[in-house]
Amino acid sequence: xxxxxxxxxTSLSAVLRWLALAAALSVSAVHADDYTDVNDLVRSGKLAExxxxxxxxxxxxxxxxxxxxxxxxxxxxxxxPADAISTFTKITQDYPELPEPYNNLAVLxxxxxxxxxxxAALEMAIRTNPSYATAHENLGDVYAKLASxxxxxxxxxxxxxxxxxxxxxxxxxxxxADPKGQKPGASNSSSGPVTVQPVPAAAAPARPAPVVPAxxxxxxxxAPAxxxxSAAPAATxxxxxxxxxxxxxxxxxxxxxxxxxxxxxxxGKDFDTPGDQSRKAWEEERRSRIVGKSRISVxxxxxxxxxxGSKATAKFKQDYSADALNVSSRKTLDMxxxxxxxxxxxxxxxx
Numbered sequence: 001x002x003x004x005x006x007x008x009x010t011s012l013s014a015v016l017r018w019l020a021l022a023a024a025l026s027v028s029a030v031h032a033d034d035y036t037d038v039n040d041l042v043r044s045g046k047l048a049e050x051x052x053x054x055x056x057x058x059x060x061x062x063x064x065x066x067x068x069x070x071x072x073x074x075x076x077x078x079x080x081p082a083d084a085i086s087t088f089t090k091i092t093q094d095y096p097e098l099p100e101p102y103n104n105l106a107v108l109x110x111x112x113x114x115x116x117x118x119x120a121a122l123e124m125a126i127r128t129n130p131s132y133a134t135a136h137e138n139l140g141d142v143y144a145k146l147a148s149x150x151x152x153x154x155x156x157x158x159x160x161x162x163x164x165x166x167x168x169x170x171x172x173x174x175x176x177a178d179p180k181g182q183k184p185g186a187s188n189s190s191s192g193p194v195t196v197q198p199v200p201a202a203a204a205p206a207r208p209a210p211v212v213p214a215x216x217x218x219x220x221x222x223a224p225a226x227x228x229x230s231a232a233p234a235a236t237x238x239x240x241x242x243x244x245x246x247x248x249x250x251x252x253x254x255x256x257x258x259x260x261x262x263x264x265x266x267x268g269k270d271f272d273t274p275g276d277q278s279r280k281a282w283e284e285e286r287r288s289r290i291v292g293k294s295r296i297s298v299x300x301x302x303x304x305x306x307x308x309g310s311k312a313t314a315k316f317k318q319d320y321s322a323d324a325l326n327v328s329s330r331k332t333l334d335m336x337x338x339x340x341x342x343x344x345x346x347x348x349x350x351x
Contacts, residue, residue: 038070047078065095065325072104081108092124097325099125099132106138110145118142130274131348240307244335247342248305248314251333252298258290268336268343297321310337 034057041050054071058064072087085108091101102125109118119142125135151167247266254262264283273282290296303316312335320327334346 035066035070038067038074042070042074042077047074050074051078063094065091065098069101072101076108081111084108095325097128098327099129099135102128103132103135103138106135106142110142115142115145115149119146126275129349130277133348240312240337241305244305244307244312244314244342245303247335248303248316248333249300251344252300252318255290255298256296258293258296260287260290263290266344268338268345270336270345271343272346293322295321295323311335312337312342 034053038050038053038057041047041053051071051074054067054074057067058071061067068087068091072084072091075081075084075087085105088101088105088108091098092105095101102121106118106121106125109115109121119139122135122139122142125132126139129135147167154161251263251266253259254266264286271279273279277285297320299319299321300316301319303314306313314333314335316331318329318331320329329349332348333344335342336345337343
């Protein structure tokens, strides 16, 4: 590959979005101090002390995914990518349902020019959670790097091909822009809204989700005793918002109760199934993931709803607990009204 036509691995690994000091795992207050102490040591650059404290914690709780995740970040910050890869790989083996360790593996692999492995790790993250936006974005960046390699090879074989150089220039432009993330392991205390607990200061950089007030603020004078006809739409919107909120909470309750009939009925016929799955395949996958759990709890908070005609968007924080796993994430449901019901037509995580 010619030097001028290449995209450096350092540049790419900086562009890929790395989840720093914590996966999207929620934790109980009992252990929050332990995680906070280790994270504080990492942020202070006291990596040896942080590692010692993490190892001490893991000696008593060797399967704890949160502390193991933090350990992987410490190893990365300490310049030990091979150890970090081993740590994150073992997390994926023990907790294959978590997409975040796959994402961080991809960033580490990209930093070593192992782009096929980076691609495979990101595809696993997306397979685990098809609505994981960060993994989709990172996968696009990895494909861009692979494209750069292919274009460079084409240029070597046919230097007179005038169509290749502009494509290479375009890719170089993409990677020379402000990186979306930091190099693996770096913390970012100025990142956007954080849904990760208990160490929000080091969460992954994210695009802030717009805050949509339940009722748009207005500076109108007090309404007269008899409201004019123009006031009617406000009451309609408010009622619709309540209907959407009720539909979202019913969906979460059905999920928690493993009531598959009610859960699947919450999705419209036009639901955008992830990964180009057929509706039948998607339903079978959801059924196997839900019914197989001994217990499930889905709790929603910070729910905000915006309605526009027969379309609506619901954004909220979702705390999911199943057996030994606890995951906290931001979620968005796009909904459409069908008859008297509001149904989900698209769902995404993050953002």
